[in-house]
Amino acid sequence: MTSASDHANPPVADHSIMDPHASCVSDQASQDALSELRSMRGTIDNIDAALVHLLAERFKATQRVGVLKAKNDFPPADPEREKAQIQRLRALAEAAQLDPEFAEKFLTFIISEVIRHHEAISEDHQRADAS
Amino acid sequence: MTSASDHANPPVADHSIMDPHASCVSDQASQDALSELRSMRGTIDNIDAALVHLLAERFKATQRVGVLKAKNDFPPADPEREKAQIQRLRALAEAAQLDPEFAEKFLTFIISEVIRHHEAISEDHQRADAS
Numbered sequence: 001m002t003s004a005s006d007h008a009n010p011p012v013a014d015h016s017i018m019d020p021h022a023s024c025v026s027d028q029a030s031q032d033a034l035s036e037l038r039s040m041r042g043t044i045d046n047i048d049a050a051l052v053h054l055l056a057e058r059f060k061a062t063q064r065v066g067v068l069k070a071k072n073d074f075p076p077a078d079p080e081r082e083k084a085q086i087q088r089l090r091a092l093a094e095a096a097q098l099d100p101e102f103a104e105k106f107l108t109f110i111i112s113e114v115i116r117h118h119e120a121i122s123e124d125h126q127r128a129d130a131s
Numbered sequence: 132m133t134s135a136s137d138h139a140n141p142p143v144a145d146h147s148i149m150d151p152h153a154s155c156v157s158d159q160a161s162q163d164a165l166s167e168l169r170s171m172r173g174t175i176d177n178i179d180a181a182l183v184h185l186l187a188e189r190f191k192a193t194q195r196v197g198v199l200k201a202k203n204d205f206p207p208a209d210p211e212r213e214k215a216q217i218q219r220l221r222a223l224a225e226a227a228q229l230d231p232e233f234a235e236k237f238l239t240f241i242i243s244e245v246i247r248h249h250e251a252i253s254e255d256h257q258r259a260d261a262s
Contacts, residue, residue: 051189
């Protein structure tokens with residue numbers, strides 16, 4: 001992912017125009033930096049929209065899993081599956097140059113939310129069975 | 132996202148074959164449920180791989196932003212930008228039928244990790260300037 005401005009202002013050239021004692025040139029540098037920041041933020045916003053849509057699909061899938069588990073009296077959590085998911089995501093993260101610790105924290109964060117949902121579905125199901 | 136087994140076993144039919152008193156039919160139902168669970172987990176694993184790769188790209192982008200901010204003495208955090216990001220993601224989440232509360236928690240989780248990185252980059256930069 002290299003923006004057009006990366007090509008226009010290679011890092012080495014940036015250093016020379018960042019001299020704080022050359023105020024006029026420095027203003028131009030700040031303008032360039034701000035426009036580069038805006039461009040990068042556009043990229044981040046696009047990635048975030050994709051992440052939200054994928055997360056929405058993931059929750060649809062886990063919602064279905066939750067209903068299936070409740071119907072069949074499968075336990076909401078599955079520690080063996082979670083261990084395998086964490087190992088796999090750590091390996092994928094490493095290959096993609098993402099901090100594996102972060103990938104694990106991320107998955108744990110998602111799974112804890114999913115289990116909260118599964119427990120709620122399971123309680124609803126038990127309540128429906130008892131009524 | 133509807134798996135082949137969803138078509139083969141529509142929810143209404145599932146209820147009748149889930150009768151716990153008909154043990155033989157119930158075994159078949161458990162087998163079907165397990166194979167459906169495996170299929171759904173395959174979908175979740177594919178989504179997770181996509182999420183990890185998008186997160187890796189997001190961190191590459193924020194890493195670049197961190198360097199740009201440190202070089203130009205921009206502050207690591209930007210509360211106005213964060214507020215706008217949260218509002219936007221909540222709206223996107225709502226349109227995608229994802230709990231907006233979860234989308235906000237997710238973004239806060241990611242941003243706190245990013246700020247931690249930015250602060251580290253900023254410290255490294257100050258150390259390099261001082262040496």
